[in-house]
Amino acid sequence: MFSIGEFSKITGLTVKTLRFYHEQGVLKPSHVDPGTGYRYYAPELIDYARVISSLRELEFSLSDISAILNQADDDSDILEFLSSHRQEIAAQLERYNQITNSLDVIIRKEEEARSLMGKINYDIEEKQLEPILVAGIRMKGRYSECGKAFSKIGRKFGRHICDKPLMLHYDSEYREDDANFEPCMPIRRGDSVDGIDVHELRGGRCISLIHQGPYEELGRSYERVFGYLRDQNYEFEMPTREVYIKGPGMIFRGNPKKYLTEIQVVLKS
């Protein structure tokens, strides 16, 4: 017979835990001194305790363990317990996998944005655009409707998206209620489906300006771009493009003063 302290050292279970298991009826001492209340454990219980530890390591609940110990003395008796427990664990696993994925997406996005922030200058630039394939939804109406379009594209093309969202503007002047625009996502490949049009945007020389601040203030930056185009006597093509480099975050809506949007106007070649 071992005292609780000895038994604790043998089994690796703490004294507290042993007392708790006694209270819960999972592992009862062989003998309890009626006078002192001291617990004494017989050597046979060592194996019993080992079984309990094993099951706890597999994250079985104490009530499951009680049930198991009451009706089984062989691994083959508990196959159903094992399988159903495996399912629960697998569900947890799935959940944590999703969380890690989400976290990864957010982290990657923010790290990109952060590194980008460093090397941005807020002057008008001329640069060369590569052609890109996009999935877009042509819309007429209010810009505020674009959210639905983006999420629809996201659902359909989720895993093929390869860059930041952008919007094509087909109006030559600013319109509020019946604007003509196309929310797009750059994709690696895919075909038009279900109202979503997959097409290629041509590359070429373009004028680019990065706008920092809320979307309502985009007008000021457009002014600069069009002023520049006029000064240089450049002719440009429709539609113009807005690339949303940094907008509302995945968690916070973010601070609109930090939003970054690139205005791109492709020149006639």
Add this chain to the structure above:
Amino acid sequence: MFSIGEFSKITGLTVKTLRFYHEQGVLKPSHVDPGTGYRYYAPELIDYARVISSLRELEFSLSDISAILNQADDDSDILEFLSSHRQEIAAQLERYNQITNSLDVIIRKEEEARSLMGKINYDIEEKQLEPILVAGIRMKGRYSECGKAFSKIGRKFGRHICDKPLMLHYDSEYREDDANFEPCMPIRRGDSVDGIDVHELRGGRCISLIHQGPYEELGRSYERVFGYLRDQNYEFEMPTREVYIKGPGMIFRGNPKKYLTEIQVVLKS
């Protein structure tokens, strides 16, 4: 301003949860009526609540969330939180992966054993053995030492093991203290290392008998096998083999009366 019930419907958080968040200081109502104690929430808090929900879905603790909300209003501010949280989640993931693996191993083992139990007959059989590659440790001494050898082989060749453990007996008579034997694991491939000898066991005609019961009673089954060999005038080869079909389980020590051991004696060809 919304009442707690309205705000609950809007945000999807239960009334209980909202009260709890108030108590914890995570999400304080905009106004609390001093007379009635009624909580009232301003529309701006909807977004705030959404942030909290998002973070909870990512399994952040409430104290983390408080800390985050107190010092950040943009995703990029919380990169460190996200990364360190990601690590914790990844650790959990690892753990659950291990558990699933262990469970799978146990389940597979037991299902095999169970299906085997059905088609076993306990008569002496003559059958054809295929050659197999094994990793073994030649030992002299007591059989009870074999556990260490098995676990050593398991550690070194873990992922290449492809069948049940077996033991080779080189003694022509029973010996207690200085037996000459070799615990082995069948493996798919591998090389001798560090005291472990990888070699091939030849195939051929063999006499086989499945023994059910504790190892101490193996003697009775050996008697039957050798009796049969004598009756048939068969000559056999050393070493003889014992295959441990079902022994102590991964969790329970199991019931020795249910242990299954196959005795194999290869005939001279």
Add this chain to the structure above:
DNA sequence: TATTGACTCTCCCGTTACTGGAGGCTGTAG
């Protein structure tokens, strides 16, 4: 024999993020 020091006992609280329930007050509609 008294005394140490190690061991053990019970009882209570705290952890996390809530849920459930009792008992009582408030607001509004009929």
Add this chain to the structure above:
DNA sequence: CTACAGCCTCCAGTAACGGGAGAGTCAATA
């Protein structure tokens, strides 16, 4: 005036222990 829905506070419970207080016990030593 009376329902009834909605809101309040306070308390208890969850799972599996860990920490600590205060008191009793055991074995060996002075």
